[in-house]
Amino acid sequence: MARWSFKEALRLVFLVIVVLQINFLSTEVVAQETAKISTSWRNNNHSVANVTRALLYPYYTFNDSSGPFMQIILLKEIRPRVGYACGFVSNGTDDSFVFSIGIVHYRTDFVGVHYWSDLDVVWFANRNKPIRENGTLQFLPDGNLILKDADGTLVWSTSTSNKGVVGMKVMETGNLVLHDGNNQTVWQSFDHPTDTLLPGQKLVDGQTLVARLSETSWNEGNYYLLVNHQGLFAFYKSNSPQMYFNFFIRGERESIETSYVKAVNGTLALYISSAEPNEPDAVFSKPSSMKYIRYDYDGHFRVYNEENRPVDLLADFLSECDYPTVCGSLALCSGGQCSCPSGFERSDNQNNSGCVEINPTKCDGPRSHGLLHLTDVYYFNYVDSDAAVLKATDIESCRWLCLRNCSCKAVLFQHFFSNFSRGNCFLPSPVLSLISDGKQRNDFESSAFIKISNDMSNTSGSSASSKRKGIIAGLTAGIFCLSVVILGICIVRRKKQSTEEDVETYWEQLSGMPVRFSFQELQDATGNFSKLLGEGGFGSVFEGVLKNEEKIAVKQPNSLGQGKKEFLAEVQTIGSIHHINLVRLIGFCVENHHRLLVYEFMNNGSLDKWIFSKDSVQPTLDWLIRRNIIHDIAKGLAYLHEECRQKIVHLDIKPQNILLDENLCAKVSDFGLSKSIDKDQNQIVTTLRGTPGYLAPEWLSSFITEKADVYSFGVVVMEIICLRKNFDMSESEDRVHLLDLFRRKDEEDRLIDIIESNDEDTRLNISDMIRTMKLALWCLRSDFTQRPSMSAAVKVMEGTLDPEINLEHQTLDFNPLAAIRRKSEFETTVSVPPSVLSGPR
Incomplete structure (x- = not known):
């Protein structure tokens, strides 16, 4: 063994x-x-x-x-x-x-x-x-x-x-x-479909397929696909969803059954408002058999068969370059091949492949950067007819729209062959793949303008010969400059001394000016500007404490190009107005290149943090407090419009510019964009200024009155009532635009539907909330002559006047401009030439 x-x-x-x-x-x-x-x-x-x-x-x-x-x-x-x-x-x-x-x-x-x-x-x-x-x-x-x-x-x-x-x-x-x-x-x-449809499974109206984040991650990604009563649509998720595929079904439908697509027999059958056993409205068919249909992480809608050989159902409609991320951000796609524009290189970031600038642009105004013009370059989002920021505009206005916007990376101008001077302007965010296939599409053509640093234009394409010429030219210029530098210094010093004397004389002659601080005093009060309260297009605001222990807010405005005289004139205007519902200007500083404004400190910050916060830590304001805030804003604006020596039009009313004190009393702030109008003057002509979403329709003509503030006030009132932004992508599709929803519910006489909360505070005050909504309706008339004065709005809030509601609904127009209706790329205050807004509504 x-x-x-x-x-x-x-x-x-x-x-x-x-x-x-x-x-x-x-x-x-x-x-x-x-x-x-x-x-x-x-x-x-x-x-x-x-x-x-x-x-x-x-x-x-x-x-x-x-x-x-x-x-x-x-x-x-x-x-x-x-x-x-x-x-x-x-x-x-x-x-x-x-x-x-x-x-x-x-x-x-x-x-x-x-x-x-x-x-x-x-x-x-x-x-x-x-x-x-x-x-x-x-x-x-x-x-x-x-x-x-x-x-x-x-x-x-x-x-x-x-x-x-x-x-x-x-x-x-x-x-x-x-x-x-x-x-x-x-x-x-x-x-409850996720990213896949099995044989016999339906995707019905109200459901979405959301693709995976990547080939190795099952998390929800950026692509989603949906069906509704109009057809089948595919989007790339971003600030404003970018549509890259649509299949419309046109014509009247007799049935009111839910629309859906169904995976069956290797096909995807599309039923729009029609019920089985009726024939489908469209069939997307490729293979004869299938295991499943998957909406993949790259935006392709593929059928997988037993041999695991995927076939794209949308191949008859989309080329490889029509998919938003085929080449990554700011990359050019041609015949399925990717390349970078001049001045760009491929990104090393595998999670965000695309092209990046060799010399990054700086936000120092239009002079710090330029636009690289690429002809015959298209963007997939043209399938979305509402995607244009500006319609019926000209190419120069489109270019300037990007040059003046720090967040703009590229802008595209699409025009029809029948009209080369007018077209549509697209500012995609983020900028995804661009299509450079050298062929004309349908009946229009397109150009792209990609932002590049001015340094790039000085370095790209240089040859050895041009460098030598540059050196010689530089030496020659240096010798010439050296010969006049002494004379120049003398002239500059004398001119500067004269200017300082003129400004000091000008300041001393002004009456009613607030306290003038030295820069050192404000530097000490703010701890060398160490505690930032907020920043944006208006500038930066810092917390400070004066020697008498009074808390202050020191604002450093963004006022490039503004001289001392202009700044002091603005200070005099703001310093001469005094009202309990306006933030008080305590003083200012003008010293060398420093321009600073000193305001009273508001303990509870800006209104937007209270009405837009979804953090459970931040308490929700009850209706009485919100009603008082609306009343306070109305009183502050009424003072500006009717009780000052000159009408003062604020031009940037929004929750971020409404500050709350320790008692939650509201005060209007930030007069950096305001304009004064003489009492006998009916209107002012000014370039576009303000914040998209709060702009009145008359900005199309650039003839502005104080009623522009009334319109903005109406938008703010709706936001305060509904405790949400007027544009909110987290809402369902039919509730994204608050003012659109407001208009529909008003036409249906169902304003109560807008108020989602059903707590005791809401139930007890619902009639007053509806009455305040009707005030907002009055303020939001597209015809500014039909809007109330702010003193009338005050009376409505005090209960001595009823809001005007006997106006026809068709006079409402909440969407006069695509830039106002859609989520703009401008997250801060903007100022754009009037030509940007030229053209019909």
């Missing part, structure tokens, strides 16, 4: 242990098809699989592929060795897991152990909130299916408590179903 060595005996023991582990594991892998309530599963058996793999490799593996790993909970076989499974899935790159549904392929080894080799994940429950090892899935006695992380945090739920649910099963369609005692579906995964 042969004797076993110690090594062979140890190997036999290990083999027995491993077989026992695999058999235990197989009961988990080849799982049951159904589950009953009061069952739970813990996400921990993947560790057993790793032990098995380590002990038997390379003879056995739990997963033949290097792709995602699943701990199977339920499995429905649809054909031999292929099935739909649900369970805990990991992509294998970290210790995070998602409860998912997938298509699995599995085999049986020589000892009868089942293991799978391929997994296609087709649905996610918690892809944005993955759990860790030892998280649990619990099928509670009340019928609710919940997912918890290892620390007990609730991550996901079907919200099916007390709905009669008794069981859960995976259907042969891949649908995960919770059913009641009569086997009727209570909840199903088909009603």
Whole structure:
């Protein structure tokens, strides 16, 4: 009898242990098809699989592929060795897991152990909130299916408590179903699509497919696709969603059934307001068979068949260059090949591939940068007819719109061949791939202007010869400059001394001026400007304390090109107005190049932090306080318009410019853009100034009266009532634009629908809130002559005057300009030439 060595005996023991582990594991892998309530599963058996793999490799593996790993909970076989499974899935790159549904392929080894080799994940429950090892899935006695992380945090739920649910099963369609005692579906995964449609599954109106973030990340990405009563649409998610595909269905529909697309027989059938068994309105067809249709991370909508050969359903409509991120930001795509414009190079950031500037531009005004003009360059967003910032404008106005905007990286001008002088102006944000394919598209052509540093134009394309010429020219200029430098210094010194004397004389002659501080005094008071309260297009504001312990706010305005006389004249205007609802100007500083304004300190900051905050830490203002704030703003504006020696038009009324004191009393601030009008003067002519979203329609003509402030006041009133911004992408599609919603509800006589809160404070004050909305309606008339004066608005708030409501609805026009209606690229105050706004409404 042969004797076993110690090594062979140890190997036999290990083999027995491993077989026992695999058999235990197989009961988990080849799982049951159904589950009953009061069952739970813990996400921990993947560790057993790793032990098995380590002990038997390379003879056995739990997963033949290097792709995602699943701990199977339920499995429905649809054909031999292929099935739909649900369970805990990991992509294998970290210790995070998602409860998912997938298509699995599995085999049986020589000892009868089942293991799978391929997994296609087709649905996610918690892809944005993955759990860790030892998280649990619990099928509670009340019928609710919940997912918890290892620390007990609730991550996901079907919200099916007390709905009669008794069981859960995976259907042969891949649908995960919770059913009641009569086997009727209570909840199903088909009603909650993520990025994939299985055969027979619908995507209905109100649902979206959201692509994955990347090939290796299951988190929601930037692409989404939806269907509605007009057709099928695909977008890239950004500040303002950028549409890159649309398929419109035109004509009247008799049925009022929900619109949807359905994956069936290797096709995608589109039903728009028509119900089965009617014929679909359109069919997107490619392969003859399919496993699923996936909306992929790169924006492609692909059918995957059994051979895993994906085919793009949109290939007949879009070329490779029509996809927003095919080449990355600011890159040029031609025939599927990517390149960078002159002065740019490929980015090293793999997560944000594209082109970056070799010499980054600086926001020092239009002189610090220029625009690189590229002809025959297009942008995919032209499929969106509402995407133009300015319509019917000229090319120079379009260029200046980008030059004057620090955040603008590129602007595109599209014009029709029949009219080369007029066209549409596009300021995409962010700027995605550009199309440079050398062919004309439909009946229009397009040019792109890409912002580059002026330094670039001085360095790019230089030859050795031009450098030598530059050196010679520089030496010659230097000799000439040296010969006159002494004379120049003398002239400058004498002129400066004369100017300083003139300014000092001018200042001394002015009456009613506030306190004049030295720069050193304000530097000491602010701790060398160390505590920043806020900053933006208006400049920067710092907190400080004077020697008498009075707290102050020191503003350093952005007033490039403004001389001392002009600044002092502005100070005199602001310093001469005194009202409880206007922020008081305490003093100023004019010293060398320093221009500073000293205001009273407002303890509770700006209004926007109170009405736009979604942080539970920030308390919500009750209606009485909000009503008082509206009243305070109206009184402050009425004083400016009617009680000063000259009318003062503020021109930038918005929540950021309304400050609150320790008692939450509101005061109007920031008069940097204000204009004075003589009492006998009806209007002023000025360039566009203010903040998009608060601009009155008459800015199209640039003939402005104090009624422009009344319009802005109306927008602010609506924001205060609804506690949200007038443009909010976090809202549902039909509620993104508050003023559009306001208009629709007013026409339906359903203003009450706008107020979402149903707390006791709202219920007790609903009639007063509706009355205040009607005041806002009055202020938002597109015809400025129909708007009330601010003194009339004060009377409405005091209850001595009723708001005017007997005006026809068709006079309302909340969208006279695309730049006002859409989310503008200007996040700060802007000033643009009048030519930018030329053209019809």
